[in-house]
Amino acid sequence: MRLPTELKPRPVPVPVPAPAAVAPVSATAPVSVSVSVSVSWERYFSRSAHAMVPSEVRSLFSVAARPGIVSLAGGMPDVSALPPDTMAGIVADVVREHGATALQYGSAQGDPGLRERICSVMALEGISARPEDVMVTVGSQQALDLLARVLLDPGDTVVAEGPTYVTALGTFKAAGARVVQVAMDRAGVVPDELAAAFRRLAAEGRPAKFFYTVPTFQNPTGATVPAGRRARILEVCRAAGVLVVEDNPYGLLHYDGEPTRALAADDPERVVYLGSFSKTLAPGLRVGWVHAPAALTAKLVLAAESAMLSHSALAQLTVDRYLRTQPWRERLADFRAGYRARRDAMLRALSASMPAGVSWTVPDGGFFIWLTLPEGMDSRELLPHALAAGVAFVPGTGFYADGRGARHLRLSFSYPPAERIDEGVRRLAAVITAHL
Structure with a gap:
């Protein structure tokens, strides 16, 4: 059917506006100029x-x-020793079976199942632990940072081995603490030197807040404190009223015999234990933990919430599945x-x-x-x-x-x-x- 001529659609002319006239710039008119000013950031930084x-x-x-x-x-x-196909399968299974949880916010204290399995890992070093006294962290380094926030005020004193883990020194310094280091020999920190340091600091009115130690395959010396000396170290710290922070990322990497008994196994009320899967599984997962008495764990959870809300649920469930399904x-x-x-x-x-x-x-x-x-x-x-x-x-x-x-x-x-x-x-x- 043909439309009558008067009903056929006709092209509609679109008016094109004429170019706008450009107003001349007055010699006296203000000109807006973007100026980049170098900021001296040093004056804005905190003391920390x-x-x-x-x-x-x-x-x-x-x-x-x-x-x-x-x-x-x-x-x-050496992460090449970990079969990549195995880890790929574990991650895929976690996402497929628990995606709604693995990809969501989680608890600042950490996945309950993983905390149970961490207790089993610590049992290899003689520690009898409850899941409620364990908090998952982003590697043991975050545990150090949170402990510094919860336990240290500017001007407090931390006693450590000399030498000791370099990043711990930076963490304590950033918290405003003074670090006093005690001499070591081939068997670790010398107990008599430790006791003398505690007495001297107390006499100065600056008692030690805690003793930081890496007693097993120490970083940087590789030294391991033998059982008799461990008992003496705990005795010295108890007598001085000083807490112990036991950093133990290498404890399960022993070359002979059985794992060394942890300090926390013999004094769980005064020893805060830091562990990590970075050396025994993979550092890229960034999963560690802290085991501490209930009152301290509660404060650490609050500090973690303010720092990051929650940890990676995906990483935690991956480690949990690895421990449940693999011959670890x-x-x-x-x-x-x-x-x-x-x-x-x-x-x-x-x-x-x-x-x-x-x-x-x-x-x-x-x-x-x-x-x-x-x-x-x-x-x-x-x-x-x-x-x-x-x-x-x-x-x-x-x-x-x-x-x-x-x-x-x-x-x-x-x-x-x-x-x-x-x-x-x-x-x-x-x-x-x-x-x-």
């Missing part, structure tokens, strides 16, 4: 922020990662065998390459060897020459609050394969020999 400085370990990471450099610096676990004890034995082979490779290389006057520790587990240089040598001055020779280590000064430790350095054997460890030690030995 001013106390934050990069650790010597973290500062080395970017340099140590350069091609051609053998890094004996960072204490990274057998896999731990495989991890230990691999790390022991690396330790032995480093010890052989040190014995074969190092000049006279250099000594080192022999750890029974963990990741680290503590090396002592000949009298008069400084590991900080040695580091640039070592990097130029293609090997990285951590100077000992980073593990002291007052700059001591120049004659020492930390070597990590946990990550490089045995042939790279041998090459790295030979390069380091050549640098030391050249600077004797």
